[in-house]
Amino acid sequence: MADAGRHPNITLLTMSEIKEITGFVGNFRVRVLKRARYVIEKECTACGECAKVCPVVVPDEFNMGLSTRRAIYSPFPQAVPAAYVVDINHCLGHNPIICGRCLEVCQRRCIDFSMNDEELTFEVGTIIVATGAQPIDPTHLDEYGYGRFENVLTSMELERLINAGGPTKGEVIRLSDHKRPQSVAFIQCVGSRSTHRGHPYCSNICCMNTIKSAIMLKEHYPEMEVKVFYIDIRAFGKGFEDLFRRSKALGVRYIRGLPGSIHENAETKDLILTVENTATNALEKHVAELVVLSIGLEPPEDIKVLQEMLALQRNADGFYLEAHPKLQPVDSASRGIFFAGCAEGPKDIKDSVTQASAAAARAMRLMAPGVIKVEALTAIVDESKCTACGLCARVCPYRAIVVDPKTKMPAKVTQAACAGCGNCAAECPQDAIEMSHFTDEQIESQIDAILAEDPMEKVLVFACNWCSYAGADYAGVSRLIYPATNRLIRTMCSARVSEKFVWRAFARGAPVVLVSGCHIGDCHYINANHWTKRRVERMWKKMERLGLRRERLGLEWVSAAEGMRFQQIMTEMERIRSTVTPEEVRRTMEILAQEKVTGGNQK
Amino acid sequence: MAKKAMSDSPRIGVYVCKCGSNIGATVDCAAVAEYASTLPDVVHAVYQSYTCSEPGQEQIKKDIKEFNLNRIVVASCSPRLHEPTFRNCLKEGGLNPYLLEMANIREQCSWVHALEPEAATKKAKDLVRAAVARTSRLEEKTELEVPVNQSTLVIGGGVAGIQAALDLADAGHKVIIVEKNPSIGGIMAQLDKTYPTMDCSI
Ligand SMILES: Cc1cc2nc3c(=O)[nH]c(=O)nc-3n(C[C@H](O)[C@H](O)[C@H](O)COP(=O)(O)OP(=O)(O)OC[C@H]3O[C@@H](n4cnc5c(N)ncnc54)[C@H](O)[C@@H]3O)c2cc1C
Ligand code: SF4
Ligand code: SF4
Ligand code: SF4
Numbered sequence: 001m002a003d004a005g006r007h008p009n010i011t012l013l014t015m016s017e018i019k020e021i022t023g024f025v026g027n028f029r030v031r032v033l034k035r036a037r038y039v040i041e042k043e044c045t046a047c048g049e050c051a052k053v054c055p056v057v058v059p060d061e062f063n064m065g066l067s068t069r070r071a072i073y074s075p076f077p078q079a080v081p082a083a084y085v086v087d088i089n090h091c092l093g094h095n096p097i098i099c100g101r102c103l104e105v106c107q108r109r110c111i112d113f114s115m116n117d118e119e120l121t122f123e124v125g126t127i128i129v130a131t132g133a134q135p136i137d138p139t140h141l142d143e144y145g146y147g148r149f150e151n152v153l154t155s156m157e158l159e160r161l162i163n164a165g166g167p168t169k170g171e172v173i174r175l176s177d178h179k180r181p182q183s184v185a186f187i188q189c190v191g192s193r194s195t196h197r198g199h200p201y202c203s204n205i206c207c208m209n210t211i212k213s214a215i216m217l218k219e220h221y222p223e224m225e226v227k228v229f230y231i232d233i234r235a236f237g238k239g240f241e242d243l244f245r246r247s248k249a250l251g252v253r254y255i256r257g258l259p260g261s262i263h264e265n266a267e268t269k270d271l272i273l274t275v276e277n278t279a280t281n282a283l284e285k286h287v288a289e290l291v292v293l294s295i296g297l298e299p300p301e302d303i304k305v306l307q308e309m310l311a312l313q314r315n316a317d318g319f320y321l322e323a324h325p326k327l328q329p330v331d332s333a334s335r336g337i338f339f340a341g342c343a344e345g346p347k348d349i350k351d352s353v354t355q356a357s358a359a360a361a362r363a364m365r366l367m368a369p370g371v372i373k374v375e376a377l378t379a380i381v382d383e384s385k386c387t388a389c390g391l392c393a394r395v396c397p398y399r400a401i402v403v404d405p406k407t408k409m410p411a412k413v414t415q416a417a418c419a420g421c422g423n424c425a426a427e428c429p430q431d432a433i434e435m436s437h438f439t440d441e442q443i444e445s446q447i448d449a450i451l452a453e454d455p456m457e458k459v460l461v462f463a464c465n466w467c468s469y470a471g472a473d474y475a476g477v478s479r480l481i482y483p484a485t486n487r488l489i490r491t492m493c494s495a496r497v498s499e500k501f502v503w504r505a506f507a508r509g510a511p512v513v514l515v516s517g518c519h520i521g522d523c524h525y526i527n528a529n530h531w532t533k534r535r536v537e538r539m540w541k542k543m544e545r546l547g548l549r550r551e552r553l554g555l556e557w558v559s560a561a562e563g564m565r566f567q568q569i570m571t572e573m574e575r576i577r578s579t580v581t582p583e584e585v586r587r588t589m590e591i592l593a594q595e596k597v598t599g600g601n602q603k
Numbered sequence: 604m605a606k607k608a609m610s611d612s613p614r615i616g617v618y619v620c621k622c623g624s625n626i627g628a629t630v631d632c633a634a635v636a637e638y639a640s641t642l643p644d645v646v647h648a649v650y651q652s653y654t655c656s657e658p659g660q661e662q663i664k665k666d667i668k669e670f671n672l673n674r675i676v677v678a679s680c681s682p683r684l685h686e687p688t689f690r691n692c693l694k695e696g697g698l699n700p701y702l703l704e705m706a707n708i709r710e711q712c713s714w715v716h717a718l719e720p721e722a723a724t725k726k727a728k729d730l731v732r733a734a735v736a737r738t739s740r741l742e743e744k745t746e747l748e749v750p751v752n753q754s755t756l757v758i759g760g761g762v763a764g765i766q767a768a769l770d771l772a773d774a775g776h777k778v779i780i781v782e783k784n785p786s787i788g789g790i791m792a793q794l795d796k797t798y799p800t801m802d803c804s805i
Binding site: 013015125126162165166212340349360361445465469477485 | 712723734735739742744752760770771787789790794
C-alpha cells in the first residue's frame with residue numbers, strides 16, 4: 001500500500017470519482033472530480049493534534065461503527081495517503097468557520113477550509129477497473145436477528161474486534177456486556193447461495209474466512225467453544241484443506257445445517273439456534289454467547305454508474321462480465337479496458353492479485369507497440385447525395401459529424417471520432433451514408449440470401465455484435481436448445497438496422513423479423529439503441545396503418561450474459577412465426593409493393 | 604470509397620469446419636461444403652476437421668495460391684472467437700484480412716440444435732449462402748493506426764488496483780489511481796490476519 005503511495009510513476013487521487021470517460025482504446029479522455037480534503041495532503045504529518053480537540057464524535061465506519069472518531073480524522077493508522085481528512089458533513093461548519101478548533105492546534109497550518117472540489121482531466125491509453133465488492137448487509141435477513149440482537153455480528157465486525165489495531169485491541173467481546181464469550185457460533189452462506197434470499201452465487205471467500213477466524217479464536221482462547229453451521233465447506237484452494245484440518249484439530253466443531261431461526265435469551269442475551277442437522281436429520285438446539293454471520297460479497301452499490309459510462313457488461317450476479325470466461329478472463333468486451341479483483345466476481349486476495357497482474361500485463365501488451373490498429377468501420381458520406389438536412393449529426397452519439405443546414409455544407413465525418421455504430425446511416429433519408437464493412441448492399445445481400453429459399457420457415461434476426469449476438473453465442477456455449485428456424489445477421493449496433501432493411505425482409509416474404517440489441521443503458525455506442533427503439537416504434541405505427549400485424553416485428557434487448565433469455569425469445573419468435581399464414585405474407589408483399597417503402601430510408 | 608477489390612471478380616473459397624464432433628456430429632458438413640460449391644462466385648469448397656488448427660490454416664493459404672482465391676468464407680464457430688485468427692490467416696496468405704466472412708454454425712447452430720440434425724444442416728446451408736452473398740460484396744479495408752497513450756487509469760484502490768498499478772508503474776508506465784475513499788486499501792485494509800498464510804494483510 002505504502003509503495004503505491006510513494007511510487008514516482010503513480011498519481012493517487014483519493015476522495016475522487018470518475019465523472020466522464022470519452023474516446024477509445026489508446027486515447028481515453030478522463031474527467032475526475034476530486035473532493036476537497038480540507039487538509040493539505042503533502043503537509044499533514046498525521047500528528048493527530050487536531051482530532052484531539054475536535055468536539056464532534058461520530059461512529060467510525062472503518063471499525064464498522066464499533067468505535068468512534070472525530071469530524072477530522074485519519075481513516076485508519078496505516079492509511080495512504082496518511083493525511084487527516086475533514087468529514088465536512090459532520091464538521092460544525094467550515095463556511096463560515098463555526099468552531100475552528102483544529103485550525104488553532106495544527107502547527108503545520110495544513111488545515112485549509114477554503115479548499116474546493118477540483119475537476120481534473122487527463123488522457124490515458126488503457127483502463128483497469130478494480131472497483132471491488134462490498135460485504136453484504138444482512139439486516140434484511142431477519143431470521144438471524146442482525147441489528148435486533150446485540151450479540152449477532154457479521155464476519156466483517158469480527159475482523160475488527162479480533163484485530164490488534166481494532167477498537168478492542170484484539171479482545172473479542174460481546175457488545176451486550178463487554179465480556180468475552182465462552183461460545184461462538186458461525187453461520188455460513190449468509191446472503192449467498194440462496195435463490196430466494198440474498199444472492200444465488202457462492203461468495204467464494206466466506207468458508208475460508210470462517211476457518212481462519214475459528215482458528216484465531218481457538219488459538220487466542222483454547223477453552224472457547226467454536227461451532228460452524230454450514231451447507232458445504234468449500235476449501236478447494238492450495239493450502240486450504242490443511243487449514244480446515246487444523247481448525248478441526250484445534251476443536252472447532254462443524255455442524256451441517258443452517259439455523260432456521262435465532263432467538264435471544266432476554267436476560268443473558270445469549271442466542272438460541274434451532275437447526276436441522278442434515279447429517280443426522282435431528283432437530284437440534286444450540287446456545288451461543290456470540291453469533292457471527294459469515295457474510296458474502298456483492299457488487300458495489302454504485303456499480304451501475306461506471307458500467308454505463310464505460311458501456312461495460314455484467315453477468316446475472318451483477319459483477320462485470322469478462323470478454324471470454326476462459327480465454328480472456330481479465331479483458332472486457334471493450335478494447336483497452338480490463339478487470340482486476342472482485343469487480344469481476346467474489347474472490348480472495350491471492351486471486352485478486354493474480355488477476356491484477358494479468359490485467360497489468362494485458363494493458364502493457366496493448367501499449368507496448370506505441371501504436372494500435374483500429375478497425376476501419378467508419379461512416380463515409382457521399383456528398384453528391386447529401387442534402388445537408390442535419391439528421392445524421394443529430395443522432396450521432398459521438399458528435400462525429402458536422403453539417404450546416406443553413407449554408408448547405410454537406411455532412412462531414414471525423415474519422416477518428418466515429419465509432420462505427422451505423423446510426424447515422426440508418427437515419428439518413430437520402431441514403432447518403434455508407435458504413436464501411438457493413439454497407440447497405442452487403443446487409444441486403446444477406447437478407448435476400450436468407451429469404452431466397454423457404455422464407456415462410458424463417459425467423460430473421462438482426463443482432464448487435466456486443467450484446468444480442470454475444471447472448472446468442474452464450475446460449476450456444478451453454479447448449480441451450482431452441483427451434484432451428486432463426487437466421488442471424490450481425491451488425492455492430494442495432495442502430496445500424498435501417499428501416500428499409502426490415503421492409504425489404506417483409507417484402508421478400510419474411511413472416512417475422514426481430515431487431516435485437518443491448519439493453520437500454522448498456523449500449524456499446526453510448527445511447528445509439530435509443531434510436532433503434534424509435535425506429536422500431538415508428539415501423540410499428542406504420543405497420544398498423546398498413547394493416548400489418550405489428551407483432552411480426554419484434555424488438556428485444558439481450559445482454560451478452562443472457563443466453564437463457566435469447567433461448568426464450570427465439571422460442572417466442574418461432575411461436576409467432578407459426579401463426580403467420582402464407583396468405584398473410586402474400587398480402588404483406590402486395591401492400592408493400594404498392595407502398596414502395598423498400599426504396600431509401602423512408603420514414 | 605475503396606471499390607478496388609470489387610473490380611476483380613470474386614473467387615471465393617469456403618471452408619466448413621467440423622470442429623471435431625462439435626459441429627460434425629450434428630451438421631452434415633460434407634453436404635454443406637458440397638452445397639457451398641454450387642453457390643455463385645464459389646470456386647472451391649471443402650470441409651475440414653479443425654479449420655483453426657495449423658493444418659487447417661495452411662490449407663487455406665495454399666488454396667489461395669492454387670485456386671487464385673480472393674475471398675474466404677469460414678463456416679465454423681463465432682466470429683467473436685476466431686475472426687482475428689482467420690483474418691491473420693488471410694493476411695499471411697496474401698489477402699486483405701477484411702475479405703473474410705464467418706458463418707457461425709457452432710454456437711448458433713450445432714450446439715443449439717443438437718436434437719434436429721436435419722434442420723441444423725439446413726440452417727448451416729442458409730448461413731453459408733448468406734455469408735457467400737455478403738463475401739462477394741466485401742471490399743478491402745486498411746486499418747487505421749492510432750498512437751497509444753502510455754499511461755493507465757486504475758479505478759479503485761483495493762488490493763487489486765494497487766497491485767495492477769505497481770506492476771504497470773514498475774514497468775515504466777504512468778498510472779493514475781482514482782479511489783473514492785480517503786485512503787486506498789479497500790476491504791483488505793480492514794483485515795488483520797488473512798488466509799491462507801495467516802499473516803498480516805497490509
Ligand atoms: C470479512 C472478510 C474477510 C476476508 N478475509 C480474507 C482473507 O482472510 N484472505 C483473503 O485472501 N481474502 C479475504 N477476503 C477477501 C478480500 O477482502 C478481497 O479478496 C479483496 O479485498 C479484493 O480486493 P479488490 O481490490 O478487488 O476489492 P476491494 O477491496 O473491494 O477494493 C475496491 C476499492 O475500489 C474502490 N471503489 C469502488 N468503486 C469505486 C468507484 N466507482 N470509483 C473509485 N473507487 C471505487 C473502493 O473504495 C475500494 O477501495 C475477505 C473479505 C471479507 C469481506
Ligand atoms: S472545525 Fe470541524 S473538524 Fe475542526 S475541530 Fe471543529 S468540528 Fe472538528
Ligand atoms: S457511424 Fe455512428 S459514430 Fe460514426 S458518424 Fe455515424 S452515428 Fe456517428
Ligand atoms: S442525414 Fe444524410 S442528407 Fe442529412 S446531412 Fe446527414 S448525410 Fe446529409
